[in-house]
Amino acid sequence: xxxxxxxxxxxxxxxxxxxxxxxxxxxxxxxxxxxxxxxxxxxxxxxxxxxxxxxxxxxxxxxxxxxxxxxxxxxxxxxxxxxxxxxxxxxxxxxxxxxxxxxxxxxxxxxxxxxxxxxxxxxxxxxxxxxxxxxxxxxxxxxxxxxxxxxxxxxxxxxxxxxxxxxxxxxxxxxxxxxxxxxxxxxxxxxxxxxxxxxxxxxxxxxxxxxxxxxxxxxxxxxxxxxxxxxxxxxxxxxxxxxxxxxxxxxxxxxxxxxxxxxxxxxxxxxxxxxxxxxxxxxxxxxxxxxxxxxxxxxxxxxxxxxxxxxxxxxxxxxxxxxxxxxxxxxxxxxxxxxxxxxxxxxxxxxxxxxxxxxxxxxxxxxxxxxxxxxxxxxxxxxxxxxxxxxxxxxxxxxxxxxxxxxxxxxxxxxxxxxxxxxxxxxxxxxxxxxxxxxxxxxxxxxxxxxxxxxxxxxxxx
Numbered sequence: 001x002x003x004x005x006x007x008x009x010x011x012x013x014x015x016x017x018x019x020x021x022x023x024x025x026x027x028x029x030x031x032x033x034x035x036x037x038x039x040x041x042x043x044x045x046x047x048x049x050x051x052x053x054x055x056x057x058x059x060x061x062x063x064x065x066x067x068x069x070x071x072x073x074x075x076x077x078x079x080x081x082x083x084x085x086x087x088x089x090x091x092x093x094x095x096x097x098x099x100x101x102x103x104x105x106x107x108x109x110x111x112x113x114x115x116x117x118x119x120x121x122x123x124x125x126x127x128x129x130x131x132x133x134x135x136x137x138x139x140x141x142x143x144x145x146x147x148x149x150x151x152x153x154x155x156x157x158x159x160x161x162x163x164x165x166x167x168x169x170x171x172x173x174x175x176x177x178x179x180x181x182x183x184x185x186x187x188x189x190x191x192x193x194x195x196x197x198x199x200x201x202x203x204x205x206x207x208x209x210x211x212x213x214x215x216x217x218x219x220x221x222x223x224x225x226x227x228x229x230x231x232x233x234x235x236x237x238x239x240x241x242x243x244x245x246x247x248x249x250x251x252x253x254x255x256x257x258x259x260x261x262x263x264x265x266x267x268x269x270x271x272x273x274x275x276x277x278x279x280x281x282x283x284x285x286x287x288x289x290x291x292x293x294x295x296x297x298x299x300x301x302x303x304x305x306x307x308x309x310x311x312x313x314x315x316x317x318x319x320x321x322x323x324x325x326x327x328x329x330x331x332x333x334x335x336x337x338x339x340x341x342x343x344x345x346x347x348x349x350x351x352x353x354x355x356x357x358x359x360x361x362x363x364x365x366x367x368x369x370x371x372x373x374x375x376x377x378x379x380x381x382x383x384x385x386x387x388x389x390x391x392x393x394x395x396x397x398x399x400x401x402x403x404x405x406x407x408x409x410x411x412x413x414x415x416x417x418x419x420x421x422x423x424x425x426x427x428x429x430x431x432x433x434x435x436x437x438x439x440x441x442x443x444x445x446x447x448x449x450x451x452x453x454x455x456x457x458x459x460x461x462x
Contacts, residue, residue: 019251019273019274019276019277019452020237020238020271020272020273020274021235021236021237021238021251021252021254021255021271021272021274022235022236022238022269022270022271022272023233023234023235023236023255023261023262023264023270023272024233024234024236024264024267024268024269024270024459025232025233025234025264025267026081026226026231026232026233026234028267028459029081029224029234029236030079030081030234033079033086033224034074034077034079036189036190036193037074037086037088037121038072038074039189040185040186040189041070041072041093042070042071042072044070044182044185045067045068045069045070048066048067048068048098049066049067049068049178049181050065050066051065051066051067051097051173051177051178053065053167053171053173053177055163055164055166055167055168055171056163057163059103059104059159060101060102060103060159060160060163061101061102061103062099062100062101062160062163062164062167063099063100063101064098064099064100064109065097065098065099066097066098066099067095067096067097067178068096068097068098069095069096070093070094070095070096071093071094071096072088072092072093072094073092074088074092077089077092080226081223081224081225081226081234082225082226082227082229082231084122084123084124084125084223084225085120085121085122085123086120086121086123087118087119087120087121088116088118088119088120088121089117089118089119090117090118091115091116091117091145092116092119093115093116093119094113094114094115094116095112095113095114095116096111096112096113096114097111097112097114098110098111098112099111099112099164101160103156103159110148110150110151110160111148111149111150112146112147112148112164113147113148113149114141114145114146114147115141115145115147116139116140116141116145116174117140117141117142117145118138118139118140119137119138119139120137120138120139121135121136121137121186122135122136122137122138123135123136123223124136125222125223125225125252127222127250127252128250132187132220132221132222133187133190133220133221133222133223135182135183135186135187136179136183137179137182137183137186138175138179139174139175139178139179140174140175141165141168141174142165143161143162143165146161146164146165147161148160148161148164187220190220190223191219191220193220194218194219194220194238195218195219196218197218197238198438198439199218219238221237221238222236222237222252224236224237225252227252227253227256227262228256228262228263230263232263232264233262233263233264235252237252251274251276254272254274254451254452255272255274255451255452255454257451258272258449258451258454260454260456261454261456264456268444268456268457268458269439269440269456269457269458269459270454270455270456271436271439271454271455271456272451272452272453272454273452273453274451274452275341275342275343275450275451275452275453276341276452277452278340278341278342279339279340279341282337282339282340282341282345283339286337286338286339286340291336294334294335294336294350295334295335295336296332296333296334296335297332297333297335297419298310298330298331298332298333299330299332302419302421303421303424303425304421304424306415306418306419307415307418308415310330310331310332311327311328311329311330311331312325312326312327312328312329312331312353313327313328315331315351317408317411317415318406318407318408318411318412318415319361319404319405319406319407319412320402320404320405320406320407321361321398321400321401321402321403321404321405322353322359322400322404325353325359325400326355329353329354329355330353330354330355331351331352331353331354332351332352332354333349333350333351333352334349334350334352335347335348335349336348336350338364340369342369342371342448342450342452342453343368343369343450344366344367344368344369344391345366345367345369346364346365346366346367347364347365347367348362348363348364348365348396349362349363349364349365350362351363358399359399359400360398360399361395361396361397361398361399361400361404362395362396362397362398363393363394363395363396364392364393364394364396365390365392365393365394365416366390366391366392367388367389367390367391367416367417368388368389368390368391369385369387369388370385370386370387370388370389371383371384371385371386371448372384372385372386373446373447373448373453374433374446375433375443375444375445375446376432376433377433378440378441378442378443379435379436379437379440379441379442379443379457380432380433380434380435380436380437380443381433381434381436381443381446381455382428382429382430382433382434383428383429383448383453384422384426384427384428384429385420385422385426385427385428386422387422388416388417388420389417390412390413390414390416390417393406393409393412393413393416436455437460438460439459439460440455440457440458440459440460441457441458441459441460442457442458443455443456443457444456444457444458445457
């Protein structure tokens with residue numbers, strides 16, 4: 001049964017489906033999103049952006065308008081992760097434009113310094129299609145926020161400011177033209193940011209073929225949220241792939257029943273990995289590996305003193321239908337894992353009567369798992385099976401006549417459970433541990449619950 005650890009390793013590399021969620025202090029998450037927004041705004045204008053409108057009245061014409069730069073001061077801005085609102089106000093953003101003007105007697109070039117009174121970003125996480133977050137940007141600035149430096153003629157200055165303000169409003173430059181370009185680029189910005197998110201890497205030992213495995217977290221899906229509306233904890237989501245398939249199930253609320261994760265107001269950084277990841281991966285491995293590779297369990301592979309020996313006499317304690325066989329005949333078991341997850345494993349056991357090759361029977365067994373998640377070297381963890389509990393036993397078929405039946409179910413369950421020897425043959429993921437050094441400065445706790453795995457500790461850059 002030591003082969004079970006191979007499952008835990010391989011599944012991590014093959015199946016991911018938006019199953020990774022983090023929780024952290026609300027203000028710290030907001031700080032990082034504001035940094036992203038600050039970088040985005042300051043780099044939005046890589047080259048002058050043409051504003052393809054001409055503004056005019058009876059005496060004045062403005063054209064050749066170009067957005068040439070943006071500067072920001074986002075200190076004390078607001079992010080509401082519950083409603084998906086980011087409010088940069090008042091006057092946190094300054095947009096700089098070049099333009100040309102003509103009043104009938106003269107033509108010249110000038111600049112506009114426009115302070116944005118309110119910059120509203122509304123984010124909607126599209127969880128129905130599992131596609132992406134949608135960004136909607138709206139901006140507003142009154143006349144007094146329009147500044148045209150270098151114009152000495154006060155009458156001309158006021159006329160330019162008024163025409164710029166009214167023209168920007170009529171042409172919807174601040175509410176349609178620039179925001180539409182920003183919305184697309186902002187989504188691309190988050191996509192680029194997530195492409196650089198570090199993956200989880202695993203290097204297995206010789207027993208597992210020196211496999212190099214990874215869990216990729218590099219695709220943007222949802223904007224961070226405060227699902228509880230308490231303004232204490234923000235949840236962020238990381239999406240992987242099941243090969244080329246998409247899992248569009250909304251799993252964002254899955255870990256919320258865990259108080260340690262959902263009410264994370266003590267500055268600890270938390271990572272959650274959904275049990276679905278393990279379920280799907282185990283199915284893949286069972287179909288592609290264990291269906292072709294069985295493990296033998298007999299008196300030679302056993303490592304501890306048991307309450308039974310590997311003879312028909314012992315089988316008669318738990319089964320009916322073998323009474324006519326020689327009690328001294330030995331048996332062995334061929335074990336094939338069918339499916340499993342963090343909570344349980346289902347496997348088939350073919351019991352072969354060795355001295356009579358025509359006699360055998362097969363069972364399907366489901367065992368509950370209790371896991372231990374030891375922490376190693378501050379930022380490494382392992383996954384080990386601590387205990388098993390036999391939940392169900394089903395006789396699939398037998399070649400014996402009469403058919404084999406279970407006569408002592410509870411005794412058989414206990415015999416199966418005592419067959420595992422975790423002290424001598426530990427079922428663990430990797431003896432050196434899996435490193436999370438790109439996420440944590442120190443892991444202070446790691447544990448498994450029904451819905452998945454949890455890690456908490458000091459975030460790397462806090």
